[in-house]
Amino acid sequence: MHPLFASARRLGLYILVWQLPTALTSYLLFVAARITPWEALALCAPLCFPYAIVCLTPWYISRVIPLRRGSALKVIVQHLLASAVAAFFWTRLAYFLARLLNGWHRGFFDRVSPHLPFFFGVGMLLYLLAVALHYTYLEIVAARESARLEHEARVLARDAELRALKAQINPHFLFNCLNSISALTSIDPAQARDMCIRLSGFLRNTLRLGEKTTIPFSDEIDLVRTYFDVEQVRFGSRLRVEQNIEPACGRCGVPPLLLQPLVENAVKHGVASLAGGGFIRIRAWLINDLLRVVVENEFDPENPEPRRGGLGLANVRNRIRTRHGNRGHMNVTVAGTLHRVELLLPCETVPEAHAAH
Amino acid sequence: MLPTDNIRAILVDDEDLARALLREYLASTAGIEIIAECSDGFSAVKTIGELQPDLVFLDVQMPKLSGFEVLELIGREIAVIFVTAHDSYAMKAFDAHAVDYLLKPFSKERFDLALDRARLRIRSATGAAPTPDPAALSAAARAPREFAQRIVVKDGAKVTIIPVDKLDYVEAQDDYIALHSQKRSYLKQQTISSLENILDPERFVRIHRSCIVNLERVAKIEPYTKDSRLAMLNDGTQLPVSRSGYARLTDLLESR
Secondary structure, eight states: OOGGGGOHHHHHHHHHHHHHHHHHHHHHHHHHHTOOHHHHHHHHHHHHHHHHHHTTTHHHHHHHSOSSSSOHHHHHHHHHHHHHHHHHHHHHHHHHHHHHHHTTSTTHHHHHGGGTTHHHHHHHHHHHHHHHHHHHHHHHHHHHHHHHHHHHHHHHHHHHHHHHHHTOOOHHHHHHHHHHHHHHHHHOHHHHHHHHHHHHHHHHHHHHHHTOSOEEHHHHHHHHHHHHHHHHHHHGGGEEEEEEEOGGGGGBEEOTTSSHHHHHHIIIIIGGGOTTOEEEEEEEEEETTEEEEEEEEEOOTTSOOOSSHHHHHHHHHHHHHHHHGGGOEEEEEEETTEEEEEEEEEOOBOOOOOOOO | OOTTSOEEEEEEOSOHHHHHHHHHHHHTOTTEEEEEEESSHHHHHHHHHHHOOSEEEEOSSOSSSOHHHHHHHSOTTSEEEEEESOOSHHHHHHHHHSSEEEESSOOHHHHHHHHHHHHHHHHHHTTTOOOOOHHHHHHHTSOTTOOOSEEEEEETTEEEEEEGGGEEEEEEETTEEEEEETTEEEEEESOHHHHHHHSOTTTEEEEETTEEEEGGGEEEEEEOSSSOEEEEETTSOEEEEOHHHHHHHHHHHHHO
16 A cells, blocks of 8 residues: 555645646646647646556555665666656557547647657656655655664663663672671671671662662662672671762762672672782762762782673673763773773762662 | 591682681591691692692682682692582583582582592592593683683792783693793693693694694794795794694684
């Protein structure tokens, strides 16, 4: 079904547009054949109306031979042939009508017939113009469709990514924690219980915050704190955490678990790689409407390169890009034994929720 | 080292609590004494070299050297029980070769089972039971398409880490390989084929039965005899290139 038939308005518009070639051919015939304007119109109007319908046929042909596939030559030849056939029959119809009108006005046919071959040229041009318009229309539709698909794919990808992030509680972290608890049960039962409580707190917060799309930065920082509480039991004095968070940052909305991969990397590739341990420093402050977060950690440059560390960072970078486009940045720098990740995010304020406990 | 004596064990883990747990489990086990504890890979290799224990409890992820690298550098007569939270690919490889592996957290029963296996291994070791080549074992533990970033070499008590970018070429010398890096050479007990397996084939080519070269070091290749050629390195070193080695080299250069 041709899209023009989908609505009466479109069809009306199309017929209206066809008044232009009707008027034009009438005028040319009127000038060339020295007939009255009414005579010219009497020939051209019934001639143009069926041709308007013929000019819709490229819709079917252009869909069978799309522009992108198939050779350009084939496309051109096919449409030239089609236009010649259409124009030929149109010209025959013009002769036929002129003869009919001859019975109404004597001598009409003789005056008009020398000029009728020009209908062949005009017919081809009109037909080819219709072909061009159809292809343009198809391209616009295709472009819209691909934009829609792309958008859909982006949304799907973001959903999938979020789900993956929520499931991203590192199993090795869990097993190591449970091993610590196992060791503590006989050495220091009270601390074993404390570790269970800290670990539960961290897990609960991760699950709770992971479900949301935006959380206050203060919640994210609380989550990071509960994480360090747990790791402190595992690493003891090897893990030294310094935090310097400007209170005003707390109300900025951030995607949940954005910092979590960064601090996990800092522990895994930093503190855990150093026999004597090391520090992790987290700072956050506001510059006008921008939230600036810096996570720094010491690491051992001699250690084998992290195998998965790059993935966590790439994830954070992607999330910032999908959310903030060019207004958010992530910068990773390594200087000597210092690994530094800097985030710059537009701060959109959200109501600060109750503290996570 | 007599089987009737106590088994002398070393604990290697960077987490205090993890070592504390091993200590506690071992305290109620007769016939095993802990002679040392280490919290990183370097000190583990050094201590194991000095004390020559019968058994080592070895963590995988540690500062300085990983458990795999430690395994590569210690003698193959030492029984190793891996103790780790990682159950990934490495475990399958060790299932057949290492004495046992314990997945954290583990029960006392599971721990005792591992000890029984270790006792068996240690007793039969006096009868020279075949033990796998540690380097080959370590290579098997690597996931496919994941290549070595560095190579560890032990010279006496000293451990040297050679990043693969700094590795110029490797020559086979009997049971050893000589690794040449920055005008120095290091001997390591490993076959050249097992080293070839862990090196990135896009960067390192086996140009001869006894020679692997870092592609970036090759300056030019000259004809030598009818069937062989010579590779000239940037520093002037000349290495033999066999016919099949030349084919591999040209394949790689063309595919670049």
